[in-house]
Amino acid sequence: MLKNWIWISLSLILVMGLIVGCGARSQDANSEPEQEAQSESNSSSDDNNKATKAVEAEKIVIKFSHVVAEDTPKGKAANMFKELAEQYTEGRVEVEIFPNSQLYNDDDVLAAVQQNNVQIAAPSTSKVSKLFPEWTIFDFPFAFNDVASVQDAMESEEIGGKLFNMLSEQKLLGLAMWDNGFKQMTLDDHPLYMPDDFDGQQFRVMSSKVLEAQFESVSAVPTPMPFSEVYSALEQGVINGQENTLSNIYSKKFHEVQKYMTISNHGYLGYAVITNVEFWNGLPDDVREQLEKALNETTQWVRENGEKLNQENLEKIIADDMLKEIHYLTDDQKQAWVEAMNVVYDEFEEEVGADLINAVKALRDK
Template sequence: MKKWFALLLAVFMVSGLMAGCGARSEQGSENGTKAGNEKIVIKFSHVVAENTPKGQAAIMFEELAEKYTEGRVDVQVFPNSQLYNDDEVLAAVQQNNVQMAAPATSKVSKLFPQWTIFDFPFAFPDTDAVQTAMESEEIGGKLFSMLKEQQLLGLAMWDNGFKQMTLDEHPLYMPEDFKGQKFRVMSSRVLEAQFKALGANPVPMPFSEVYSALEQGVIDGQENTLSNIYSKKFHEVQKYMTISNHGYLGYAVITNSAFWEGLPTDVREGLEKALDETTRWVRENAQRLNQENLEKIKADGTLVEIHELTQEEKEAWMKATDVVYEQFKEEVGEDLINAVMALRK
């Protein structure tokens, strides 16, 4: 009897160990780590449509990553907030529930207020100035170095381009045209201050809710790039659009630092090569894609009226929003403000 009991006990122990190993293997596969001969799964979450600069870049990265790692990596892209919205995705990356994300820079500012530097109105005259900023030690180097404090690692910056204003009530020519209007903003205190400086009422809201809010009149207007306006059909529920180029919208490509550093060296090198190529493509093509979307909006048969800011109107907008720089100088850091102001000049 003792022998039979010992044998049964041994069988149960071995079965339990095998089940535990299986569970860990399954969990590892789900969380982006390699189990046995399985591929390394990288879940890439973002909130925009696939026919936008970020959406196309994510697809391009998926293809190149799998090519340069010779199939050892399986990149799974989830667009349109299928997994997480921009307010949730950084926590998901920290917990390794997804391995990569590309949130708007204003979302990163929830962890580090210094990242709101990209939200300042008329901070960058063109995309060349943005690239200069990101490649400088004073701005890009400083911002990316902060991320590791929160188990994050900055991999690249992807352009979407410059934002334009839309409104349903009337055209936006001068700052007084904003008075009393409700504008959707990303969750950024700088963006809220921008609209308050113009006399408008900012309403923080996830990107995925903007169309229905415009359609139902919960908000009166919004700011976004042309690719986002067209792909989400905001122009179909707005009567007026002003080409203002007042603010830059870029995305920080971010991963979980422990996950990235735990990858085999050759796999990581393949992913870095794919990222470099994708980032160059984004820089070269984001402006083109936005221009193409403007032409599509014009040809779409909607009634949206398009106005481009004159130099006089632009200067009035700049003067009205300059207060934002002084308001956040202490919070963001005078060194960052001064570095951006130098680019602005």
């Protein structure tokens, strides 16, 4: 009887073992395809991640820093360049725009370009003169009759060619010149008709010895100051007046804290579009070609629309009706200004170079 129970127990154990073994083999057989599928899925995901990272690594980011509002000629041009550059490179380039001195003011931006902290900037020509005094030729009073004359100057070897070529000495490369137009005078105390009206008045100027000399020639007191500080300085009476283009006057609301404006067109304000030479030359040839295309189209747009935008801003200033008077210089008044300020040419002939000054005078007199 006992033997029978032993045999029965052994049989049951053997049967259970077979069942468990088959179940395990069945589970193994069923799990292998799932593991393979999971492995393939992970592999595919890894490949996708690598591809995404590769695309991100290939994307070229260009930081573009400037100091003015986005609705000015330079601000609009920067945004246009961004749109065209990203379109023409099919997303391989991303242009990040930093207006209103968000990253750097014009006094610091060239050093940032040299260090490749930003890749493109468009400082006023006055700021370039900190490195190259010859660039102050654009600050000379009544140097150019109109925007077309400026464009002729920049396209000539005697002026534009010489000025752009010297930038490489400081790791810089000149890409284009963008017009902002001609400057007008504003003052809070009285209108400006004749040179005597400047006497003793404190005017903000960009950091430029030539611009300081311009105001000193009419017995005014020049005060160098960053563009971002001008409104509050006018509002608080730290300075009495300033010179700027109509688009800058309107966009920064200078007309709200001034009483008089004289349409004088006495000085040109342009921007040199500048990049880091090593960065630019290190771009893939096809990318650089498309960026140049975008830049050329933008520059053409600026030439065609800069004056139009300034005229539109003059109309807005008039519509705001916050100034007591807007005066247009008569021919006789303009001649008096020219004669008073002509001393600047002699004062800076040695520093800027007689060849540049004579080339500008010849263009002006043509």
